[in-house]
Amino acid sequence: MRVQGLAPANEAIYAAAAMGWERGLRWSLWTIVCAAPLPFGAAPGWAWAPLAVAVGVLTAVWGAGVAAGVLGWRAAARPGGWAYPLTALVLAWAAIQSLHGLPGAHPVWAGLADVLGQAPAGAISADPAATRAAVARLAMVGGVAVLALHLGGGAADRERLLTVLVVVAAGYSLYALAEMAAGWDTILGAAQPAYRDAATAPFINRNAFAAYAGTALVTAAALLAATVRRRGWLALIERAWPVLAAALVLAAALVGAQSRGGLAATAVGLIAVAFARPRGREPRWLAWSVGGGVVLAAGSTLALMARWGAVGEQVAERLHIYAATLELIAQRPLLGHGAGAFAAVFPGVRPPALADPVVHAHSVYLQAAAGLGVPGALGLLAAVAALAVACWRTARGGSVAGRAGVGAAALAATHGLIDFAPQVPAVALTLAAVIGLGAARPSRA
Structure with a gap:
């Protein structure tokens, strides 16, 4: 970055x-991302709240750097830029849902009149506290996407970050396999409430866990594909053996997670990685990747044959x-019941079965x-789709991170x-x- 008025040394x-x-x-951002699974997948409020604060601080520091002209603004590939206003509108709407005294209050507030004698000023959300928490979670996730887009650095930096993610996820997976093999009934010292016969790692x-491991696996596939494209198949062992070992x-x-949905979604993600190859390259790798996805799905189906016996009952549920x-949805198609308020309103329509x-x-x-x-x-879906399309465009242009982003988006969508x-x-x-x-416009750095 060149600054006018400064001597060359300064x-x-x-x-x-x-x-x-x-x-x-x-690297502060990546530390947060890689450490997120440790406290039970950050599912409890006490686990994700510190992450949200940390992401908020990083976003504020990054924003201050951009405003001061110290840090540059990294453009997203088209149409990724649409994700910014769309996400902002969704966050604003969810925040409005949690406010009291606005028109369109949820019917649950009128029902309180029978208990309190007078209905309080209602909110669009049936559970404003849960909606505010949902806003915080969504802002946290959106903040990570923005920071990853702008702070990822050049192509080599982004590949390095993805490699770290894959290796860290493999470490969690080793713990999961050891947990399953040893028959442990605890997670990080706490009692395991369910799935004691499956690999769950810190989740x-x-x-x-299957969605997390699958995301890391499709990322590893993108990295390995780039190695094969640049240096040939032998380089998988000579240079990319840590990523190859992590993928295995x-x-x-x-x-081991025994998640049918996770396996199917990962297979779709691997096939998406195959089709997101750079233009005019890797015709053989496409066939190998698609074949690998199909083999994974078929082999996993056979491995989990015992679980398929109960699929009819679970589908009915x-x-x-x-x-x-x-x-x-039909009750309030426009206003909704409030982001994060599903658990509060579902009992009203809960089937007896x-x-x-x-x-x-x-x-x-x-x-x-x-x-x-x-x-x-x-x-919200349009914002995610805009980033996914941006990943596709960068992947077709040769970005390894874009290719991994396509696979991750396909896995999440499935x-x-x-x-x-x-x-x-x-x-x-x-x-x-x-x-x-993956959504960032590629650079040669």
Whole structure:
């Protein structure tokens, strides 16, 4: 960065300070992303709240650097820039939902008159506190995507960040495999409430761990594809053996998680990585990648044959939840029931056939529409789609990070159809980081 009015020596010092500032923010961000799974996938409020504060501080420091002219502004590939206003509008709408005294108050507030004698000033959300928490989580995830886009550095820096993510995820996966092999009934010293026969690593839910490991696996596939393209197949062993070893560990842990949805979504992500190859290159790698995705899906299907016996019962249960969620959407299609308020309003439409408590719709799309309303959900999906298309454009131009972003977006889109795993904070942060890295307009640095 050139600054007018400074002597050459001072200009060099200024540029070095700016570079150090950016590098410090970059690795601070990546430390947050890589550490997010440690406290139970950051699912409890006490686990994700410090992450949200840390992301907020980093965003403020980065913003101050941009405003002062010390840090530059990295443009997103088209149409990734649309994600900024769309996400801002969704956040603003969710915040409005939590305010009391506005028109369109949720009917639950009128029902309080029977208890209190006088209905309090209502809010659009049925649970304003949960909506405010949802706003904080969404801002945290969006902040990570923005910071990853702007602070990722050049192509080599982004590949280095992705490699670190893959290796760290492989470390979590080794813990998951050891946990399953040893028959431990604890997670980080705490009692494991469920899934004691599956690999979950620091996560409580095996589907969430599968989404996390799958994201790392499709990222590893993008890195390995780049190695083959540049240096040939032998380089997988000579140069890329840490990523190759990590990919094998991730694949083993993914099967050990016994998540059918996670395996299917990862297969889709791998195939997306294959099709997002640079223009005019890698015709053979495409076939190998697609074949690998199919083999993974087929092999995993056989490995989890015992679990497929109960699929009919579970599908019936999900269909009951989906039908009830659609009823919630029909009740307030425009205003919604409030972001994050699903658990508060679902009992009102709960089918008698459901025996267990329901706190998620097991569909990111339906739950978003029930909470934000259809327009708000479409705005959020459009923001994510804009970043995914940006990743596709950069991938086709030769960006390894863009290719990984395409795979991560495909995995999230697929898994979100049938489960809530992409909503788990650590999974969402990892997806946002990978997609954000890939959406940045490529540079030669």
